[in-house]
Amino acid sequence: MPAKASDAAVLMRSVSKWYGQFQVLKDIDFDVAKGERVVICGPSGSGKSTLIRCLNRLEQYQSGQVVVDGIALTDDARSVDEVRREVGMVFQHFNLFPHLTILENCTLAPMSVRGFSRKAANETAMRYLSRVRISDHAHKYPSQISGGQQQRAAIARSLCMNPKVMLFDEPTSALDPEMVTEVLDTMVGLAEEGMTMICVTHEMGFARRVADRVIFMDRGQIVESAEPSVFFDAPKHARTRLFLSQIL
Numbered sequence: 423m424p425a426k427a428s429d430a431a432v433l434m435r436s437v438s439k440w441y442g443q444f445q446v447l448k449d450i451d452f453d454v455a456k457g458e459r460v461v462i463c464g465p466s467g468s469g470k471s472t473l474i475r476c477l478n479r480l481e482q483y484q485s486g487q488v489v490v491d492g493i494a495l496t497d498d499a500r501s502v503d504e505v506r507r508e509v510g511m512v513f514q515h516f517n518l519f520p521h522l523t524i525l526e527n528c529t530l531a532p533m534s535v536r537g538f539s540r541k542a543a544n545e546t547a548m549r550y551l552s553r554v555r556i557s558d559h560a561h562k563y564p565s566q567i568s569g570g571q572q573q574r575a576a577i578a579r580s581l582c583m584n585p586k587v588m589l590f591d592e593p594t595s596a597l598d599p600e601m602v603t604e605v606l607d608t609m610v611g612l613a614e615e616g617m618t619m620i621c622v623t624h625e626m627g628f629a630r631r632v633a634d635r636v637i638f639m640d641r642g643q644i645v646e647s648a649e650p651s652v653f654f655d656a657p658k659h660a661r662t663r664l665f666l667s668q669i670l
């Protein structure tokens with residue numbers, strides 16, 4: 423289902439990337455429509471993180487084209503800034519600033535990048551911290567709350583920038599098992615509100631519940647792309663079947 427340029431949140435065309443001799447992304451074509459939820463899975467080292475990091479220029483690529491929310495990513499620093507403003511990213515390790523409180527983590531970029539007043543930034547932050555149910559911890563430092571709470575704070579921090587697209591890179595894989603559900607529930611809530619989401623995750627229950635499309639990557643290529651019912655119950659490719667047999 424190739425998205426029309428007008429309703430595409432993300433377009434990747436023939437993107438290739440090498441680390442030295444090693445080709446980590448091989449001629450990737452990838453579209454995400456506005457409001458679509460895409461889950462990406464695949465073996466370790468298959469290029470999942472690299473792919474999503476190319477969407478906000480945390481990684482450079484040697485050939486191909488990326489357009490995010492209508493903005494073509496070029497080497498021009500302005501396009502990179504423009505795109506980063508619209509794209510929220512949540513990592514495996516929450517990457518909160520340790521020397522700032524949860525609230526300060528959430529207000530820093532809205533004040534410095536979006537030009538919010540402190541009052542407006544605080545109000546927005548408290549709204550999102552309530553939504554992820556950690557407003558009681560707003561004045562604590564990251565080290566004073568649990569991993570699940572830190573990850574929900576990281577999600578709230580991204581939302582404070584009012585992003586058009588949210589990228590998640592294995593947001594639950596560093597968490598203790600009892601904290602996975604609270605973070606997934608937060609992500610389900612976001613999906614239900616219509617956020618455009620690209621999630622690298624091996625949480626296949628989440629994929630079945632919220633994904634419009636599941637993508638399987640292997641060795642730098644998108645091997646399979648299908649809606650969850652087809653992906654899980656009738657995958658076309660032997661490599662997908664093997665992978666699913668190993669993780670389910």
Ligand code: ADP
Binds near residue numbers: 441446466467469472
């Ligand atoms: P995934 O997220 O699917 O586990 P990555 O995108 O992180 O995969 O990495 C894909 C491949 O690229 C891996 O083989 C990894 O070792 C290699 N790689 C990632 N980053 C670098 C780097 N900075 N320099 C060289 N190789 C890298």
Ligand code: MG
Binds near residue numbers: 470471472591
């Ligand atoms: Mg990765």
